[in-house]
Amino acid sequence: MTAVTTAPPTAAPVPKKKHRPRDTIAGWLFTAPMLVILGLFLVVPVGMALWVSFSDWTGRGSPFSANVAFVGMKNYQDLLGGGGLAERDFGTSLRNNAWYVVLVVPIQTIVAIVLAVLVNRQVLKGRGFFRTAFYFPSVTSSVAITVLWLFLFGATGAVNKVLGFLGIHGPSWFQDPSGVVHNILGAFGITQGPAFLTDNTVLGLPLWDWLAGPSVAMSAFIIMAVFTTSGTFMLLFIAALQNLSGEVQEAALIDGANGWQRFCYVTLPQLRPTIFTVVTLGLIGTWQVFDQIYTGTQGGPGKTTLTPAYLSYTSAFESQEWGRGAAIAFVLFVIIVFFTLLQRLVLRERPVSRRHRRIYGAPSQGAGK
Amino acid sequence: MQRSKSRWMLGAGIITVGALLLTGCGGSGFDDGAKSAAPGSQKLTVMIGSSGDAETAAVKEAVAGWSTSSGTASSVIAAADLNQQLSQGFASGKPADVFYVSTDALAGFAANGSLYAYGDKLANKADFYPGLVDSFTYGGKFYCAPKDFSTLGLVINTEMWKAAGLTDADIPTNWDQLSAVAKKLTSGGHVGLALSPEYARLGAFMVQAGGTLLNADQTQATVNTPANLAGLDYVKSLLKDGSAKFTTELGAGWGGEAFGKGKAAMTVEGNWIAGAMTADYPKVGYKVVQLPAGPQGAGTLQFSNCWGIAADSPNKDAAVKLVEKLTSTDQQMAFAKAFGVMPSVQSAAAQWKSANPAMTAFLDSAAGAKNMPSIKGSADVVADLNSQLESLATADPAKILASTQKNMEAVVSAK
Numbered sequence: 082m083t084a085v086t087t088a089p090p091t092a093a094p095v096p097k098k099k100h101r102p103r104d105t106i107a108g109w110l111f112t113a114p115m116l117v118i119l120g121l122f123l124v125v126p127v128g129m130a131l132w133v134s135f136s137d138w139t140g141r142g143s144p145f146s147a148n149v150a151f152v153g154m155k156n157y158q159d160l161l162g163g164g165g166l167a168e169r170d171f172g173t174s175l176r177n178n179a180w181y182v183v184l185v186v187p188i189q190t191i192v193a194i195v196l197a198v199l200v201n202r203q204v205l206k207g208r209g210f211f212r213t214a215f216y217f218p219s220v221t222s223s224v225a226i227t228v229l230w231l232f233l234f235g236a237t238g239a240v241n242k243v244l245g246f247l248g249i250h251g252p253s254w255f256q257d258p259s260g261v262v263h264n265i266l267g268a269f270g271i272t273q274g275p276a277f278l279t280d281n282t283v284l285g286l287p288l289w290d291w292l293a294g295p296s297v298a299m300s301a302f303i304i305m306a307v308f309t310t311s312g313t314f315m316l317l318f319i320a321a322l323q324n325l326s327g328e329v330q331e332a333a334l335i336d337g338a339n340g341w342q343r344f345c346y347v348t349l350p351q352l353r354p355t356i357f358t359v360v361t362l363g364l365i366g367t368w369q370v371f372d373q374i375y376t377g378t379q380g381g382p383g384k385t386t387l388t389p390a391y392l393s394y395t396s397a398f399e400s401q402e403w404g405r406g407a408a409i410a411f412v413l414f415v416i417i418v419f420f421t422l423l424q425r426l427v428l429r430e431r432p433v434s435r436r437h438r439r440i441y442g443a444p445s446q447g448a449g450k
Numbered sequence: 451m452q453r454s455k456s457r458w459m460l461g462a463g464i465i466t467v468g469a470l471l472l473t474g475c476g477g478s479g480f481d482d483g484a485k486s487a488a489p490g491s492q493k494l495t496v497m498i499g500s501s502g503d504a505e506t507a508a509v510k511e512a513v514a515g516w517s518t519s520s521g522t523a524s525s526v527i528a529a530a531d532l533n534q535q536l537s538q539g540f541a542s543g544k545p546a547d548v549f550y551v552s553t554d555a556l557a558g559f560a561a562n563g564s565l566y567a568y569g570d571k572l573a574n575k576a577d578f579y580p581g582l583v584d585s586f587t588y589g590g591k592f593y594c595a596p597k598d599f600s601t602l603g604l605v606i607n608t609e610m611w612k613a614a615g616l617t618d619a620d621i622p623t624n625w626d627q628l629s630a631v632a633k634k635l636t637s638g639g640h641v642g643l644a645l646s647p648e649y650a651r652l653g654a655f656m657v658q659a660g661g662t663l664l665n666a667d668q669t670q671a672t673v674n675t676p677a678n679l680a681g682l683d684y685v686k687s688l689l690k691d692g693s694a695k696f697t698t699e700l701g702a703g704w705g706g707e708a709f710g711k712g713k714a715a716m717t718v719e720g721n722w723i724a725g726a727m728t729a730d731y732p733k734v735g736y737k738v739v740q741l742p743a744g745p746q747g748a749g750t751l752q753f754s755n756c757w758g759i760a761a762d763s764p765n766k767d768a769a770v771k772l773v774e775k776l777t778s779t780d781q782q783m784a785f786a787k788a789f790g791v792m793p794s795v796q797s798a799a800a801q802w803k804s805a806n807p808a809m810t811a812f813l814d815s816a817a818g819a820k821n822m823p824s825i826k827g828s829a830d831v832v833a834d835l836n837s838q839l840e841s842l843a844t845a846d847p848a849k850i851l852a853s854t855q856k857n858m859e860a861v862v863s864a865k
Contacts, residue, residue, distance in 0.1 A: 139558075139561065139562030139563075140537055140540055140541055140558075140562055140564075141540045141541065141562040141563055141564045142540075142541070142543055143541075143543075165857070165860045166830055166831065166834055166857045166860065167830075169834075170830070170834075235701065236700075236701025237701055253698065253699070253701050256698035256699075256701070258837075258840060258841070381837070382698065382837075382840055383837040383838075383840050383841065384833075384834075384837045397537070398531075398533050398534045398537050399533055399554075399555070399829065400558065400827065400829065400830055401537075401555075401558030401559070401561070401562065401826070
């Protein structure tokens, strides 16, 4: 930018042309180390995994050796339409993880915004303490938190003791496979779904079971995810809030907006890029949930905490179905990319609509970004 | 100036890239096998999935003792996640030489050629219990030597037994008697019988009714049979009248925990319960008896691991010698003393019984014991069955068996 403005107009194109090939070489050279490292430790392994997902590799020796055969879509076929146990397990894991995502992502984003706004207020005494306290679960290893959770949510754990004081008989959390939605419906006497829900299956699982909701055990993990990740995202929101100019707030104040209106119509829209980041990170993180399951429940009770990431691991390392394990990983990858693009579409910057333009009384053309 | 600088950068860049390529690729080609030096002199690596410090220490001591007498260096690694670490070794072509293999992992490792089938080369082959040899035979080959084994027995809390006015004469020998004592032992604070909701416990009742998941040579799914249904129906009847409960309902991780905490007067567990009782619940008095007989006689399940040897090991002969030593009668008695397992060789039976008089019921029931299914993919089927058995109290046993039959048939036909 600066080079263009300082150079004499007539001489500018000449050095540009002369320097370009050399600059290109230098550019490539400077990025080469990173490209090699990424290629070696990212692109090659991903390529190998992709090949494994289309092969009958049995886990011995190199996947590229002569006795490993290409089996086409067979591994994907087993998962998505095989009609067997593999398909039903995959369907179950998707069901579990989908409920986890649907509940964790919105809750953790809202909690993070609320916490950030609370600890960002000038009047709050001991802000540093609260920020540290809220952030603390995020820096603790997820394995340690999982173990803590197993104690807290045990059948005779602290959570049930507290519920007991309130006269509620708590469930034995990590042993309860019943779905929360089914339980709520059961409270109204609905224990059997209508025929079109129980007879039609998707990925080997009846629609009625898809609607079961997270199991009680999965709910404990959902609470845990909100508890641990809200602090991290709170930091992002604090950083974003501190970047907002006070002038806009002042203008809103002068216009007579109350606190709630200022938050909804002034602060929140300005946080849109951060919300996008947080929701994207949240989506990726929640679709890949693994370590809590591995250390906590190993997919039980009743396979209701089985997730695609954990199923991929057990298919490969326990069942020696390496192709299937790799295929699960790639289906999961597609799911994550799909949802990221979808929410990008939803959260994109839109031009001001005609109705709003009329309300604001803004000039009709060229005002929108 | 400008020129020389960019030349210098070019040179530096090329050196960097070259160095990275060399360090990245040098000697790490994916096809490199283990390059063997002089055979026989190779160091042996032993990888175990240990139950605790006692087992690790005992195996280390035994392997070190063999090293000094044989002159072959060796080391013992206690794996954090055995199957994962083994798989990594097999994929890289540099696995541990000797390692534990569980029955459900055997088929996978044997099918892809990772295991060395050395069973017939063992000098003490005839000494192993035939049922155990069966469980480590895949495709007609005896792959690996059983390390030790366990069976299920009925564990009784002696204090609660007395409090309910029961004597030795009341020890149940059939299902009706078990139902009766379980009912008597159920009182306010505890239930009569605690069971883990899994095939590895409830399967014993199916065996007593004459059922198994697969036929003897594992070529046919036999899940959906009247015998298996009778076994599950019996367990369900215990659950329904409240005299038995699943450990999950009792807030315990396994039968031993529910039993040790006094939430149940009886449980069905294997001989590993002895170690847990000594370590965690030393004050609870208990005795072990054989499981009651069902309509088709006595029956229980047995569990075992074996000493696998890698097909890629450069020193297989020494490895076989090491396994012979580790499965010898004396060594197994030493292991039994150190961490409470049952020797896999018949020649140690009498000695073990006299050393462990309270545990003889476990060894006595070995005669009628059945193995867990071990064909490739059957572990997934059993895992699915377990997830359904968790709700046996409210579910229809016939439906559970029907869906498991379908899954098992798919596994058998894929074999």
